[in-house]
Every structure is written in structure tokens, then in C-alpha cells.
Amino acid sequence: MRMLWGGASASSQYEGGFELFNKGMDTQDCRRYIKRTDNATTSTRLLTRADIERAKYPLDGDFFPGRKGSEGLLHIDEDIEYLSELGIDIYRISIAWSRIFPTGEEETPNEEALNMYGDILKKLKSKGIKIYLSLTHYALPLALVEKYGGWKNRKLIDLYLKYAKVIFERFGEYLDFVVPFNEINTGFFSPFNGLGLLRDENREGSGYDLNDIFAGLHNQFIASAKVIELGKKMLKASFGCMAACFCYYGYSCNPLDQLKTLQYEQINQWFFTDVLAAGEYPYYMKKYFRDNDIKVEFLPGDREILRNNTADFVGFSYYQSNVCAFEEMEKTAGNLVVSTKNPYLKANEWGWQIDPVGMRISMNKIYDRYKKPVMITENSFGYNDVLEEGNIINDDYRIQYLNDHFEQIKLAIDDGVECLAYLLWGIVDIVSAGSLEMTKRYGVVYVDADNLGNGTYKRYKKKSFKFYKEFIEKEKNVVKS
Template identity: 45%
Template sequence: MKFIKDDFLWGGATAASQIEGAYNIDGKSLTLLEMKEFKPLKDRANNHFKITDKSDFLKAIENKEGLHYPKRFGIDFYSRYKEDIALFKEAGMNVYRMSIAWARIYPNGDDQKPNEKGLNFYKNVLNECKEKNIKVMVTMSHFDIPYSIVEKYGGWLNRKTIDLFLKYAETLFTEFCDMVDYWLPFNEINMATWSTETGLGVFESTFKTKNERDSASYQGLHNQFIAQAKVIELGKKLCPSAKFGCMVANITTYSLNCNPINEIENLTRQQKTRWFFYDVVARGKYPTYIKRYFEEENINIQMEKDDVEILEKNVVDFISFSYYMSATVAVEEGEKTAGNLIFGGKNPYLKASEWGWQIDPIGLRITLNELWDRYQKPLFIAENGIGVLETLNDQNTVEDNYRIEYLSEHFKQINEAIKDGVDVFGYTMWTPIDVVSASTNEMSKRYGMIFVDYDDYHNGTGNRFKKKSFDWFQNFMKNKEL
């Protein structure tokens, strides 16, 4: 089968907090994710994207206990970016989705001037991509809010953070406008409602009631919606040739069966966990179903007088999303399985990874069709991949046929969606190279086509080795045969 779209963008995605390391080098400050210690998992298929409470974070600053904080070390991309980008080019990637660490540009969040050493690092990275003829999509905030903003301002619950973020965005536009093709203000913006620590920089342990917690999560999310809209407005003025999108953790679910009560349960679940986020950023307004939910749950969002207009006038140019798995929904909960951000119902027709994420390539085609039919905006698959326990063999490679199968089957469904008439213009796998896992802090949860020689405690050389999937992807990029 031939992939039918010649100008399609193929590449990989990474996050600064999971690859860069150099957490205390050249003026960078700590971020929230770099304050989460490594804890071995007892059950890989039964873990939550959860951090800790504030007391543990305060201990992490000085780390007198000598604990291991994996995201402080990443894969040393800070020192080895030229080597890694050269490998991306060799693999055939023509787009790279990366994030910039806010804490490397404004270490205290409210600094008067940006950190020049941080700016220079990203200039070097972006120049390297430009020289290799690799387009760049930049995520401005990928879960790594500077801890100083958490401590001083209370994270995204404080509208002052919108101003701090806008200043940061203006700096990025001013410095990198000619080097970046696509901009995403936030990664998986719906994380705000799943983990207030990770998504908003607000400690869950501070809330006394569920209503207090829910109200805070939606308030912080609203502030991010406004920040994103203002960033788009500013970006269109400063970088008129660039495109501006959103990024949502897409969680496609099916009713467990055709029982109408399960169908309506799935509909309302999709509205609250999926469509709401797309509706606000792509249509520019809060949908009626979420207003009903807020009223019934006594959730009050504090809005300023211009907020409605700001959202309406600054919708996204394109929609990007992560897609890893699907799940089932039923009123009477049955067997659960893990997934990206949340747990879901087990689907008897699907296989799952070692972490319980159900593998559903056809679900990607369904997702692309649903998004296109609903919004009629260009689509970009910003994350998709499979995490697996892997070790190097005697030939210093990994025979990862399962990854080849995973990618190939998803590529085929993208092709089918294009035949369906869906306007999808690109795909970045998570990830082209092994990284520290966002949710579990493991190096042993490996997603990449490139093996990185570190274990969960960062023992190892850090050297890079091509897996079998690297050669497969390279061949695919030459021939576009599926």
C-alpha cells in the first residue's frame, strides 16, 4: 500500500523536561516535574499520573536524602542535541515537535530580562534543525511550569500567570519567529482537570473538598484558555507566516455495548473529557453541555469582561492531539485498564501494552474523522507510540518488530482517513528517541526508534543505538510503502 499524500509531515516529538537534563546549568531553575523522585512501580498497568504533595517538593529542592530525580538528567540532549538531530535527519524525519523550557528562558518566571544562555541554546537547536531542512513545531509549555511561579504566584490559578506567560511567548516570537513553523501554547491542555499539579502547578493536597478541587481545576484551565488565545493573537501579529494550534490529550472511548444508558454515558463522558477542550479552542466559546455541568456541580468560573470576546476572536488555525489508545465506557463499571491521563474500561477486542494501554489503530481513523467532521480544521497527530521494556542485544540494537507493527498499522489508518477526505497534514511519533517517561519517570519505558543507554537510575553511557524500527522508518520515508 502506498501512502497517498506527498506533502505529509513525518517526524517525532519530545519534551524539554524529558530529554534536556542540565537542570541547573546556564541559569535554569527547577520545574515541577524535576521535583518528582523515581519510585519503582509495583504494577505497571495500574499507575496514575500523580506527583506528591508540597512537603515532598520542598524536600526535593535540596535533596538531602539523595533521591533520584530522572527529569533533572533526561537523556542529556542539552549536550548531545547535534548528535540527536543528525540521527533524526538520518531517519528521514522532516518535522520535529519539541518544547522550550520556560524555566530556561525566565528562571524566576517574573525576571525583567530573559536568560541569554537559555535563548542561545534554543537558537542552536533550531539552527541545527533548519540546516537539516527539518520543520519545527514548538510547544511553549509541556507540563514544566517553573517552580518559582508555583511558589510565588500559585500557578495557573492566578491570572497574573497569564501575563507572565504572554511575556515569555513574546520573547519566543521575537527570538525564533523565522525558525519555527508551528506553535502550540500548551501540551495536552486537558491535563488541568486530571492533575492540577502537573497541568496547573497547583497542589491537589491543598483542596479540602471535591468541589473546591473541581472549581480550581476549571478556573486554572480557563486562565490557560485565555492565555492561549492571547498568545495566538500576539503570534499572528509578530509571526504572520506561522500557524498556531492547540494540543489535547485525545481519549477516544466507545460504549461498552448498545444499551442506551451506556451510550448516553459515553456521550456525556466524551463531552466532558474531550469535546469541551476542542470546542473552546476551535469554536471560541464554552459549549452548552459544559454550562449545564457547571451549574449542576456548582462550579463557578470567574471571568473578566473581555474573556468571551478574546476566546471568540482567537481560535486555533489547526488542531493537534495525542492518540495512544482507546477505552470503553459503561454505567456499571467493569474491568479497568490504564491509559494516557486516565483509566478506562477494558475492550475485549483489543490487545494492550505492558502498561495497560489498549492498542487501537482503527480508533485513530475514527478520531480523525470525528475531529474533521466536527471542526473542519486541519489536523496534526502530535503524539502516538508504544512504550516497551527493552534491552540491547549482542549486536547493540533492539529487534522491535512490535513497534514497527504498531507504527505501520497506525500509518495505514491515517492513510485511510485521508482517503475518507480528512485534512490531516502531519504526524510526530512519541518519540523518535528513548526519553524519561512523563507519567512513570522510567527510562525503562522505551518509546524511541533510538535506544539510549541509561537505566531508571541513569546508570549507563547515555550512548545512542539505532533499533530495527529506525531502519524501517528510514525505508518508509524513502518509499512511502506501508
């Protein structure tokens, strides 16, 4: 099968419609916009109980971007036409769990929301677009955080399986690829987004208990395996796992830099895909758990469920590479984690270091490690695009970024890597998951809105729209010839 080219979005960043279709409140609805400073991303994604209460009873002037997104539900027909015009093969979509089960514990699902999602999936299929479904993309029904403490409680596994079963029953015929959890390693360094864990302001350090984090991760591992087990019985789709990929480099040939790089890569990235793609907890975590006094509870059958229900493919997001140094060095921001600054690379406005070659390296590393097809589930260039007179957006910088990364993808395939698909992140502009900014744009379709939800939300094609459309058409013609 030829490689597929497509796009991706997330319900909480795209849909909007907070008050539509009887939606329940979820964790992403609670994240308040804070004007960006050096630590704004941390302020907006590591929430406390006080933050939750403020979200439930907002103060004058508070704005919660996830509640408005890109007003996608109000523009869905128009956006699908843009996707069709681009000629994409595949589209990655997520469903808001809190729309199907508003508190996560209802006996019957919300039919109004099911019908809404059914209409969207049918329209995508009518355009010949394959569907990649993320069952959950950070958004967890808030009631499950308040009642059970989020994913640290094993009760969520059964509730999640009930949700998955409804989705498979109703939409199974439309699904080509399914991944239970978006960027599952997020739970380690962003526990509210990934696991629905609240930060304790009175707790030293990060405000989190590592035992809670790894209990939550273990429950997600088991839930992922059980969803795959269920899905294999019900669907013909391919099932995968997904992690945020950082492509770590050692700062120098100092052996201590290299050792730290190995250890960072293990705990931040490989641990998660080792469990989900290889089917067991890796050897190196024993020392990490021992050194940090972490005890993970395995119930009877847990090891078997992980071993017998591994992912068919390994998906990963990639935006930039990171550098590790044993000694303290100059830092720069990145996707979810902070990195040592790389003197050989340029960065965007948010400090993300641009490294096309890192894409090729990452693809090779993942394929070599698991011998399973890879899928690039997120990638693009975040930039504060300007809408010029005549509704023109000259984003040549994005075209250059994409072109450079596409070249490296092809080189990785020439290396022998089996790559299923490339998915352009936020193909229609969406709210940033990190800093909650609308002005941090990734797409090839511009959405006229600012960071505070002001604007017409009209859509305009960027210059990169034409580039991506022509690139996809060329790729299809190459295969035909």
C-alpha cells in the same frame, strides 16, 4: 501540501542539564521516581506541598528523572544527525520556560539559554526540518507555583505572554507551527502537570478543588488565545491547539453506556478543543458547572478574545482507545486516565489498549467537528526494549504498531480528512511523563539508561529506525511520482 512525517520530544523528558544554562527549578524537576505499582503514575504526578519541599531538599537515594532526561543537551548534535538520517520533515520541540525566565518574573530573559535554544533551532533548520514549537510542555517555573498557586492565578497570563513574546522575537524566523499548551486537557485529570496545582492531602476525594482546576483552565484558554493573537502579528507560522485524545467507546449498546460515553468524551476531550478551536464554552458545560457548583469568572473581553483567536489546526496525541461502562467493570491503565477493559483489544505492559482503528475514528471525529486540519502530535508504542549483544534492538512489535497505525492514517485521509503531520513521540528515547520510567520506551533511537539514571546514555538505532526511515523515503517518492 503533502502530509509531513516527523518526531517529537519534550524539554523536561529529553534535555537534562538541570544545572546548565542557569535554569530555574520547574514543576517537572520536582517529580520523584517511584518504582511502579498499580498507582505509581498517580503518586508521581499529583504532588503535594511536602513533595515540593522534598524535591528542594532531597533525601539520600532520591532520583528526579526530569533533571537528567535523556541527557539530550549533551547529545544534541548526535541526535540531530539521527533525525536528519531518518529524513523527517518536521520535529516537535518544547522550550523550558524556567530556562528563559528562571522564576517566571525576571525583567530580562536568560541570554545563555536563549543562545542555546537558538543554536538547536538553527541546526534543525539547516537539515531542512520544519519546527513545531510547544511553548510549554507541562513544565512551569516552580516559583510561580509557590508564589501564585500555579495557573489558577490570572497573573500567570501576563507572565506567559511576556515569555511568548521573547520566544517569538528571538526565534520567530525558525517556527513553522506553534501550540501554546501541550495536551491542555491534562489540567483536568492531572492538575499538577497541567496547571501547577498542588494536591491537598487533607481534602477529601482527589485532593483538588474543581473551582481551582477550572479557574486554571480558563486562564490557560485566555493565555492560549492571546498568544495566538500576538503570534499572528509577529510570525508567519500556523497556530494550533492540542489535546490528549482517548477515542471513547460505549461498552455495549445499552443506552446508559452510550450516554456515559458521550458525557465522558465531552468533559475529558471535546470541552477543551471546543473552546480553543470553536472559540466558545460549549452548551454542555453549563450543566456540568451547575451540578458541581463550579463558577468560572469571565472578565470583560474574555469571550471576545476566545472567539477571535481560534486555532488554525487541531493537534492530538493518540496512544490507545478507552471504554466507558455505566456499571463498574474490569479496569486497565491508560495514558493519563483509567479505562474499562476492552475484550477485543490487546494491551502493552502498562495496560494501554492497542487500537489502530481508533486513530482513524479520532481523525474523522475531530475533522468533522471543527472542519480544520488535524495533526497527530504524539503517537508510538511504549515498551521495555532490550539492548542485545552487538547493540541490536529488535523491536518488531513497534514496527507492527506503527505500520498498523500508518495504514489507518492513510485510510482516514482517504475518508477526506485533512492531516498536516504525524509526529512519532519520543523519537529518541525519553523519560516517560506518566510513570517517570526510562524503560517505557517509544523511540526508534535507543538511549542506554535505566530508571534510576544509570547507564552510558549512548545512542543506538533500533530495528524500527530502518523501518521509519524507509517508510518516510517511500512517502516522499510517492508524492514526487
